Amino acid sequence: MADQLATPADLAALLHIEVADLHVAAATLLIECATAVVQEVAGQRIVRASSTVTLEPGPGRWLWLPQIPVVSVTSVALDGTALASGDYQVRGHRLWREGGWQLLTSPPSEVAVEYTHGYDAGAQELQRARQAVVALAGAVYSNPTGASREQIDDYAVAYEAIAARMEAAPYLRDGLLRYYGRSAGLITLGG
Structure with missing residues (x-):
């Protein structure tokens, strides 16, 4: 539906x-x-849903997720390698990673993110x-x-x-x- x-x-x-x-x-x-x-x-x-997106990050430590508001992040993989939840932080509608998102050994990198976003039905x-x-x-x-x-x-x-x-x-x-x-x-x- x-x-x-x-x-x-x-x-x-x-x-x-x-x-x-x-x-x-x-x-x-x-x-x-x-x-x-x-x-x-x-x-x-804008309704609550789960999505999996593949993003091509630029240089830097921040990665914007395309659907907002971000409710939770289920998994993150950088160039096919799953990252532990301690390897990145969710800050608002972005992901932060100490070493950045662009790996120098394989440009351009890809980040696959599975996350939940949007508002619950009936939310103000x-x-x-x-x-x-x-x-x-x-x-x-x-x-x-x-x-x-x-x-x-x-x-x-x-x-x-x-x-x-x-x-x-x-x-x-x-x-x-x-x-x-x-x-x-x-x-x-x-x-």
Whole structure:
């Protein structure tokens, strides 16, 4: 099943209808699609998940993990050799290693990291994303034909593409990026 940052019950509440009156399959599909839009804007998967990534580190002791927030690191391997947990430290969303991540004998090095990241379902940090998902899904659910204009005399109807209604507005994009995207930070050179 795809990620869902809201539930059909959330959508029913927004639309002021009973869950029993909701077409659950359609609501679930719209919530999954809206969740994909929100996570794309955020630039990452924000629900709790486990991932294995292979990274090519540069020189230095710090290695940024691509999905945040980092909850735990299960394993780290440098060029195929497993590192003991004492060989590196987890600091926020980064890994630190005394000797750095780039081995001089085999450039470029690869670091494989298995870790858990994101927020638990129901966490307060997910409320902005939940709000965005419900708003996006609700706009499509409440107007499934996509009619944006209707006229009675000389009958005319105008339709919007569903893709356009599932796009995050600029203010929504900015808010989601500010809240869930990576913050700009200082980069330490050589160290």
